[in-house]
Amino acid sequence: MNLHEYQAKELLEQYGVRIPMGITATNVDEAVAAFEKLQAETGTKFCVVKAQIHAGGRGKGGGVKVAKNMDELKEHAGNIIGMMLKTPQTPGGLEGAGKLVSTVLITEDSYLPEFDQCKEYYLSILMDRSTGKNVFIYSAEGGMDIEKVAEETPDLVFKEYIDPALGMQGFQARKIAFNLGMTGKAFKETSKFVMKLYKCFLGIDASLIEINPMMKNGHDEIIAVDSKISIDDNALYRHPSIAEMRDEKEEDPTEVEAKSFGLNYVNLDGNVGCMVNGAGLAMATMDIMKLSGGSPANFLDVGGTADAERVENAFKIILRDPEVKAILINIFGGIVRCDRVAQGVVDAYKNMGNINVPIIVRLQGTNADIAKTIIDESGLEVKSAILLQEAADKVKEVLGV
Amino acid sequence: MSVLVNKNSKIIVQGITGKEGSFHAGQMIEYGTPVVGGVTPGKGGQEHLGVPVFNTVAQAVKEVAADTTIIFVPPPFAADAIMEASDAGIKIIICITEGIPVQDMVKVKSYIKDRDVRLVGPNCPGVITPGEAKVGIMPGFIHNPGKIGIVSRSGTLTYEAVDQVTKAGMGQSTCIGIGGDPIPGTTTKDAVEMLMNDPDTEGIVMIGEIGGSMEADAAKWVKEHGTKPVVGFIAGQTAPKGRTMGHAGAIVGGAEDTAEAKMKIMAECGIHVVESPAEIGKKMAEVLGK
Numbered sequence: 288m289n290l291h292e293y294q295a296k297e298l299l300e301q302y303g304v305r306i307p308m309g310i311t312a313t314n315v316d317e318a319v320a321a322f323e324k325l326q327a328e329t330g331t332k333f334c335v336v337k338a339q340i341h342a343g344g345r346g347k348g349g350g351v352k353v354a355k356n357m358d359e360l361k362e363h364a365g366n367i368i369g370m371m372l373k374t375p376q377t378p379g380g381l382e383g384a385g386k387l388v389s390t391v392l393i394t395e396d397s398y399l400p401e402f403d404q405c406k407e408y409y410l411s412i413l414m415d416r417s418t419g420k421n422v423f424i425y426s427a428e429g430g431m432d433i434e435k436v437a438e439e440t441p442d443l444v445f446k447e448y449i450d451p452a453l454g455m456q457g458f459q460a461r462k463i464a465f466n467l468g469m470t471g472k473a474f475k476e477t478s479k480f481v482m483k484l485y486k487c488f489l490g491i492d493a494s495l496i497e498i499n500p501m502m503k504n505g506h507d508e509i510i511a512v513d514s515k516i517s518i519d520d521n522a523l524y525r526h527p528s529i530a531e532m533r534d535e536k537e538e539d540p541t542e543v544e545a546k547s548f549g550l551n552y553v554n555l556d557g558n559v560g561c562m563v564n565g566a567g568l569a570m571a572t573m574d575i576m577k578l579s580g581g582s583p584a585n586f587l588d589v590g591g592t593a594d595a596e597r598v599e600n601a602f603k604i605i606l607r608d609p610e611v612k613a614i615l616i617n618i619f620g621g622i623v624r625c626d627r628v629a630q631g632v633v634d635a636y637k638n639m640g641n642i643n644v645p646i647i648v649r650l651q652g653t654n655a656d657i658a659k660t661i662i663d664e665s666g667l668e669v670k671s672a673i674l675l676q677e678a679a680d681k682v683k684e685v686l687g688v
Numbered sequence: 689m690s691v692l693v694n695k696n697s698k699i700i701v702q703g704i705t706g707k708e709g710s711f712h713a714g715q716m717i718e719y720g721t722p723v724v725g726g727v728t729p730g731k732g733g734q735e736h737l738g739v740p741v742f743n744t745v746a747q748a749v750k751e752v753a754a755d756t757t758i759i760f761v762p763p764p765f766a767a768d769a770i771m772e773a774s775d776a777g778i779k780i781i782i783c784i785t786e787g788i789p790v791q792d793m794v795k796v797k798s799y800i801k802d803r804d805v806r807l808v809g810p811n812c813p814g815v816i817t818p819g820e821a822k823v824g825i826m827p828g829f830i831h832n833p834g835k836i837g838i839v840s841r842s843g844t845l846t847y848e849a850v851d852q853v854t855k856a857g858m859g860q861s862t863c864i865g866i867g868g869d870p871i872p873g874t875t876t877k878d879a880v881e882m883l884m885n886d887p888d889t890e891g892i893v894m895i896g897e898i899g900g901s902m903e904a905d906a907a908k909w910v911k912e913h914g915t916k917p918v919v920g921f922i923a924g925q926t927a928p929k930g931r932t933m934g935h936a937g938a939i940v941g942g943a944e945d946t947a948e949a950k951m952k953i954m955a956e957c958g959i960h961v962v963e964s965p966a967e968i969g970k971k972m973a974e975v976l977g978k
Contacts, residue, residue, distance in 0.1 A: 414790055416900050416937070419797040419871045451798035492791055521763060521936070522789035551934050555926075566868060566934020567842020567897055570923035571965035574947075577926050578964050586927070588934045619844040619851075621827035622715075651851060653827055675848065676966040 288518045291339045293392045294532045295496075295516035302487035304480065306511050309394035311339070318364035321393040322357065331395035336363040338388040341537040343515070344374035348381065350388065353396065360393075367391050389536065397512055401505025407512075408467055409433050410481070411497040412488045415448065421488065423447040423459075423481065427467050429500040455485045473507035480509040491529060492522030541604055548600040549590055557582030559682060560605035560614040560644075562598070564589050564623060572617045579679045580688030584611045591623060598628065599635035606642065613645045613685045615678060620652030629658035633665045645670065645685040649678035690817040690862045691837070691882040691889075692780055692806065693756060697821050700754040700778075701726040702745065702761055702769050705736055709760035712784075712825050713737055716758075719822040724752040745776035756780040758814060758823050766810060767792035770873075774805045782823050783809035783873070790936075793871040800873070807873025811935070813843040813865035824865060826850075834859015836972060837883030839876055840895035841868050841902075841935065845923060845965065849893050852969025857978060861889040868935025870900070877906035884916060891917045891976050893968060894959065898924035899938045899945050904953045911957035917975045920959040921968055922947040 290298075296306045308329050310321035322334050338350030345351050350372040354360035371385035378384065398405045407429035415422040426444045428436045437444045445466050449455050457478070464477035480501070488496050495517040502512045523530040535543050545552035551566070555573075559581040563569035566588050573583035585605060589597050598616075605614055618628050632648055649672040650658040662671040670685075672678040693699070701716075703709035704726025714737055717723050725740045725748050732743030742748040745757065757778045761769040766785040773781045788810050800807055808815055814824015818831035830847055832854045840846035846865055853860060864879045866872050876896060883889045896903035903922060910918055924933060924940075925947040932939045940946050955961045962971045 414794060414870065416870050417905075419794055421791075421794065451794045489791060492789055494790060519790045521787045522791065524764065525789075553928075553931050553933065555928065557926075563844075565842060565844030566938060567840070567845035567895070567923050568848060570897060570927055570933055570938070571842075571845050571848070571921070573927070574923060574925040575964055575966060583926050586931075586933055619847045621830075621844070621847055622825065652830060652847060674966070675852075676964075679964070679966060 288520055288523065288533055289341045289537070290516045290518065290532055291341065291390070291534065292337065292514060293339055293390075295514045296511070298491055298516060298529070299484075299487055299511055299514060302490065303483045304487060304511055305509060306514070307394040307397040309392045311390050311392050312364065312368070313390050314368060315361055315364045318360060318368075318391065318393055319357065322354070322360050325393065325395050329395045331399070333396035333399060334360060335394045335396055336360065336367055337392045337394065338367050338370070338372050339390040339392055340372055340377070340386045340388055341534070342374045342376040342386060344376055345372065348372045348374040348377075348385070350374065364391060364393075386537070397502060397504060397510050404505035406503045407500035408503070409436070409499050410484070410501045411495065411499070412485060412493070413495045418448060420451060421449045423449070423463060425463055425467065433499065449485065455482060469503070471507060473503050473509065476507060476509045491516070492519045492526060493517065494519045541607060545587070545604050549597065550601055550604065551588040551590070552604060553586040554608070555583050555585050556610070557584045558610050558612045559686070560584045560608065560611040562587050562589055562601045562605065562614065562616045564591070564618050568617065568619060572615060575675065575679045576615065576682060579683040579686070581613070581682055581686050584608050594627065595631035595634040598631040599638060602635050602639060602642065606644070611644055613647065613682060615682055616646065616648045617675070617678060618650050620650060620655065624653045625650040625658035626654040626661060629661040632669065633661060633667065636667050636669065647672060647678055647681045647685070649673065649675065651675075690820065691886050692808070692815050692817070692862060692864065693821040693823045694817050695722060695820040697722055697756045697780070697823070698724045698752065698754050699756045699758065699821065699823060700724060700745070700748045700752070702757055702759045702773065704728055704741060705731050706760055710736070712760065715828070716822050719828040721821045721823060724754055745773045745778060749776045749778065754778060756823065757782065759783040759785055761785055763787040763789070767796050770796050770807060771799050774800050774803050779805055781805060781807045781873070782812070782814050783807065784812060784814060784825060785809070786811040788869070790870060793869065797871055797873070808864060809867040809869075809873060811869040812867030813846060815862065815864050817862045818860050826863070826865070830854060831863065832859035835861055835888060835890040836893060837861045837886065837889040837891070838863040838893045838895070839879040839883065840865055841876070841897050841937070842895065842923065845895055848965065849895055849968045853893065853972060856969035856973040858973065861886060868897070868937050870937040875905065876902040877909045880906045880910060880918070881913070884914060889916065891919065891972055893972060894918055894920045895968075896920070896922045896950060897935065897938050898922070898927050898933065898940050898947050901944060903950045904944070907954040907957035907959055910959060914958065918959045919968060919972045919975060920951070920954045920961045921965055922950045922954075923965065
């Protein structure tokens, strides 16, 4: 689960990580009040207006602006709140529709007054799959695209693996600070900063904490200027307050609805809908569509209990996509009996009345033969198949490719 | 011969009195799997499905000499169950549970690292040696004793491959479902290595998916040490970048973990890669000249 920047900063602050003071706003009046409060409490002259959406590269799309006075603040807040922000990471990229900004974060300008003494760094923590350990990835080349830095100058990107049994050690924190070139007070501050950050990473069951940039200001203080946090969905049960931070507006509404039906659905751009039991088989079914000249309109895993109700819900969700020209149902019955799924398909089809795209049903495994008979004798416009290749051929046939 | 489980295994079921555990333990026993007991803390002394229930794994090891366990414990307690089994001296741990927090698995991996134990899973369909032992949730009847070893990260896609192999006139030595989580106890390479060393396995089917580097690592191992033909398929050729496709581990992050990149490395390492999932069985028959 991804968090907004302001939510991430709330969590970091709880672990004592220094962040710029910030206040959220959903309209210009709130933004004005926020700026006034920041001025009163921090003495900041400028402030930064930052769009709160789940995507990186917000600055590139005009979603992050510095305001030097109240008039500029009103202008920027007015422009950003309610805009459809396009960034390289929003759906369709800079050419796409963008994402609606409903909240902005107004923060103090942490770079002033000693702007020329500030330096930016990159720091992140994530779980490294190949070692099964948590790892810090960090670089003195901050504020930039870290993937680009890693590709072009790999020597400038450092890694520090944490032993799961021992946890983070003091020497590791010092090593990170030294490698970043810190000295004096900034060195001590950095060591403390990374220790707190790791405590936070474990404490909130994060799958990613990225601080980019991490900034050293003119007083040698270390500040998390921008931050991105993702939480391990499997661990949300032990963090009810973080689970409440989920912003469903940031997710595809159809995917949210599918989840409420117990379906795992991902919307894609293609023309053949699919309904499959199991994630691996679902991906394989999408692949075979492509080889048949179609392209998948979705990923949909109906899970272990493909009964009539689930099948009907799945139909409804797939058919909402106007691009869908055919539907391929691929169920490998193990514990799930194919005849029951077949009956589910027939019942759902009848309940829904008019389904005007061709449906190909491939049922294999437990009671597959009975299932085929049920489909074939239902009198519905449904083509049945037993082998995966047959199903693929029938998709090809209905698409006329 | 076979790997991991066979008719001489002494298998216990952790979580045997729960809904899932009870159902699948029943199916396993029906298949003829040598299940010798179960563990549910607080229900020790009872009998369930005709086998004794123990409070701890250690008791089960002591009383019925258990050496293999299958875990159906809910996610908040599953990591603990794995460590308990390892501590009690169980040698083969198969964890079916889906949804274990990643940081719990980081601890488990570290805990079992230097112990004499093999963990398969979590979030996997289990392991089956057809005709001898079904230690998982797969449908038993699609399998046939034979000489093809199967390794896969997925459940139903494994059944698909098994079914194709059976329909092509061959059977399976052992099928290992390693699971779809980011930290698997057994990697693709581990499983391929076991099957490569099994004298009764003639060919190996290796089914992977997007995300991570396990298939590439296995392919490189096969290039160096392979003695038997390997047929490979990678699911997720059409999956978009940055979206998790059902399995927590199935997500394309960088250029290296796309299906295309993996298939290319596998082919370069001498693996017979099929583009279509419908051709797995056919390709194996062709490669073995059957």
